[in-house]
Amino acid sequence: MNDRSQFRTKSVGLRVTQADHARLQSLADSHGQSLGEWCRETLLEVANHLSGTPFEHALLSEVIALRTIVANLVYAFTTDGKVTREQMAAFIERADKTKLKRASELLSKLNRNGTSSSPEIEPAGREGD
Numbered sequence: 496m497n498d499r500s501q502f503r504t505k506s507v508g509l510r511v512t513q514a515d516h517a518r519l520q521s522l523a524d525s526h527g528q529s530l531g532e533w534c535r536e537t538l539l540e541v542a543n544h545l546s547g548t549p550f551e552h553a554l555l556s557e558v559i560a561l562r563t564i565v566a567n568l569v570y571a572f573t574t575d576g577k578v579t580r581e582q583m584a585a586f587i588e589r590a591d592k593t594k595l596k597r598a599s600e601l602l603s604k605l606n607r608n609g610t611s612s613s614p615e616i617e618p619a620g621r622e623g624d
Contacts, residue, residue, distance in 0.1 A: 507538070546602040556598035560590035 523533035567586040
């Protein structure tokens, strides 16, 4: 006998424009699902990944690392006029060490506030000042 507590007994509804409905229907069709089933699966997928999917975490962390490296390069060029091989290696190492933590912090902040401010970038030459 089936456990009746697992049956879908609640519903969620919303109103959309005709254009939005057509777009949603097209997406459902492209997945071979009814509109209701596609909406249910999509909504639950979003609910299960409020802070982003693993792919989104990885992508954001790489963007943050790149931003850190660029900011450090700009700082080095504007203060010293050059960047040594050792400095460049240090910039990359620092960015790689902190990127995942900083991406998680940014996503957590977004989830709490619903808005974002840019993550702080500390030029390598100013660390520990």
